[in-house]
Amino acid sequence: MTPFTAILRKDLRVELRTLRSLPAMALFAVTAFVIFRFGLDRTSLDGELAAGVLVPTLLFAALLAINRLFVAEREEGGFELIRLAPIDRTVLFAAKASALVIYLVVLELIAVPIFALFFLDTASGLVPFALVLVLADIGLAATGTVISTIATMSSARDLLAPLILLPLLVPLVIAAAGAGEHLLSAGGPDYGGFGKWLGLLGLYDLVFLLVGYATFDFLLED
Amino acid sequence: MTPPLALENGGYVGAAYLVFLLLLLIYVAIMASKLQRIQRELSSLAELADRPSSGDPDHDVGDVHQREHEIEAVRQGGRR
Amino acid sequence: MATALQQITLRRLAIVTVAVMGAGYALAFLYAPQDATEGFAQKIFYLHVPLAIVSLLGFIVAGIHAIRHLRSGDPKHDARSYVSIHISVILGLAVLLTGAIWAKSQWGVWWEWREPTLVSFLIVFLLYATYYPLRYAIEDRDRQARYASVFAITAGAFVPLNFLAVRLAQPYIHPRTFSSSGGLPGEMLLAFLVCLAGMALLWLTLVWFELDAKAASANLGRIRRALEAS
Numbered sequence A: 001m002t003p004f005t006a007i008l009r010k011d012l013r014v015e016l017r018t019l020r021s022l023p024a025m026a027l028f029a030v031t032a033f034v035i036f037r038f039g040l041d042r043t044s045l046d047g048e049l050a051a052g053v054l055v056p057t058l059l060f061a062a063l064l065a066i067n068r069l070f071v072a073e074r075e076e077g078g079f080e081l082i083r084l085a086p087i088d089r090t091v092l093f094a095a096k097a098s099a100l101v102i103y104l105v106v107l108e109l110i111a112v113p114i115f116a117l118f119f120l121d122t123a124s125g126l127v128p129f130a131l132v133l134v135l136a137d138i139g140l141a142a143t144g145t146v147i148s149t150i151a152t153m154s155s156a157r158d159l160l161a162p163l164i165l166l167p168l169l170v171p172l173v174i175a176a177a178g179a180g181e182h183l184l185s186a187g188g189p190d191y192g193g194f195g196k197w198l199g200l201l202g203l204y205d206l207v208f209l210l211v212g213y214a215t216f217d218f219l220l221e222d
Numbered sequence B: 001m002t003p004p005l006a007l008e009n010g011g012y013v014g015a016a017y018l019v020f021l022l023l024l025l026i027y028v029a030i031m032a033s034k035l036q037r038i039q040r041e042l043s044s045l046a047e048l049a050d051r052p053s054s055g056d057p058d059h060d061v062g063d064v065h066q067r068e069h070e071i072e073a074v075r076q077g078g079r080r
Numbered sequence C: 001m002a003t004a005l006q007q008i009t010l011r012r013l014a015i016v017t018v019a020v021m022g023a024g025y026a027l028a029f030l031y032a033p034q035d036a037t038e039g040f041a042q043k044i045f046y047l048h049v050p051l052a053i054v055s056l057l058g059f060i061v062a063g064i065h066a067i068r069h070l071r072s073g074d075p076k077h078d079a080r081s082y083v084s085i086h087i088s089v090i091l092g093l094a095v096l097l098t099g100a101i102w103a104k105s106q107w108g109v110w111w112e113w114r115e116p117t118l119v120s121f122l123i124v125f126l127l128y129a130t131y132y133p134l135r136y137a138i139e140d141r142d143r144q145a146r147y148a149s150v151f152a153i154t155a156g157a158f159v160p161l162n163f164l165a166v167r168l169a170q171p172y173i174h175p176r177t178f179s180s181s182g183g184l185p186g187e188m189l190l191a192f193l194v195c196l197a198g199m200a201l202l203w204l205t206l207v208w209f210e211l212d213a214k215a216a217s218a219n220l221g222r223i224r225r226a227l228e229a230s
Helices: A003-015 A018-040 A047-075 A078-084 A089-119 A126-152 A157-183 A194-220 B010-050 B064-079 C002-006 C010-031 C040-072 C075-107 C116-129 C131-137 C141-168 C186-229
Strands: none
Touching (some): A018 A047, A047 A126, A047 A157, A089 A126, A089 A194, A126 A194, A157 C116, A194 C141, B010 C040, B010 C075, C010 C040, C010 C186, C040 C075, C040 C116, C075 C116, C075 C131, C075 C141, C075 C186, C116 C131, C116 C141
């Protein structure tokens, strides 16, 4: 990567106010887990129920994070400054998407162990599941960066971003929950179908990183 | 193989094709109202085109009655 | 070849569409044999599946128009993209409705999560339904068109991925799909292909029709502005 990317990433990370928003995001995830405990009336989860609680919770936390990161930046004018700078706009896409991935990974490092503490009998499936989550995060970041950029430039930005994003993220949910159903099963991780979910995630990431890379320029030109 | 047209369960088939036709008809109706709007706009523009293009800067474009009188006056004048 | 293309007018296209669709459905009902397991209700197949295929292709075509719009900046490509999505959404609605009716006749339920085409379509439909609020929420014409194009490209790339994902999510045991038992015998295949061609022509006719209407409105706007200025 070029030095510009490195500088940009550092700048963005500071601008992300990672420390400020993360506690709130983690709190959201934990509270959601509590709600699920009562909503499902279960104290331990495994297999498809475990995946069914963990994946959507992370998804909604990610949506809140995207809202926080991109919308807030737009309102504080940080976006304008970067637009005026004479740098390749696709670098901006790479930087923003990377920042979002990092953010999501940190969020998961907090939320997933707490989930295990609350609901899982065996945590051995979490290691392969971490790989699944990282791949999903990359896809989420690619699509999320494009769509939230579109949304922040519109008038209904709060509503529009999740509305457009949720259907787009369904394949990621399918893959993550599908993998989680096997990896988080009661008897320890079961690798049935693991390859196909990784393949789907990889394909999704590739396609949407490409789409974002190719179209981001057009979102920022005047 | 059974003959092509044995009609049990005909209700569902009919319903499906009917739904499709209805959607098409609704689309036609919407396009028809668009066409009506275009026709109305067209005739109002025809009136606009008929008034004298004298480029009078004081001419009040918003005054429809004024315009109708002027069109009538021009027509009368043209006939003599 | 170029002059041959020029001979294609909307009127001629519409006539050909009617002819092909008429032939297709005549074949479907009077020529193709009835499916042994599904009975007469299987005839919905000749409506539902062509609708689905044409609608999906329409979304992808819209993505291609969007790419051309971004590359050239010419608003006519944006208009084509917009109208393509519009017509495909309408056909998509028809897919969901006819699918529900077919599901009811086959399995006694109005919705079936295990039918991959139906579920994928629901997701695609939900996505493209956001196209309208998206356009509506951006005031600046030029930016609106550009953003809509980026959306159309993203969504177009999404369509095949989504189908793959939903198919992969199907349970291995007892999947319920609309696909006919075994392969299609020759007569059914012929009828199906003609119906498919007819549906594609219908899509083209409707898109062309709507583009003409939009162009007419736009021209009227220009004329009005010119007249009011003089």
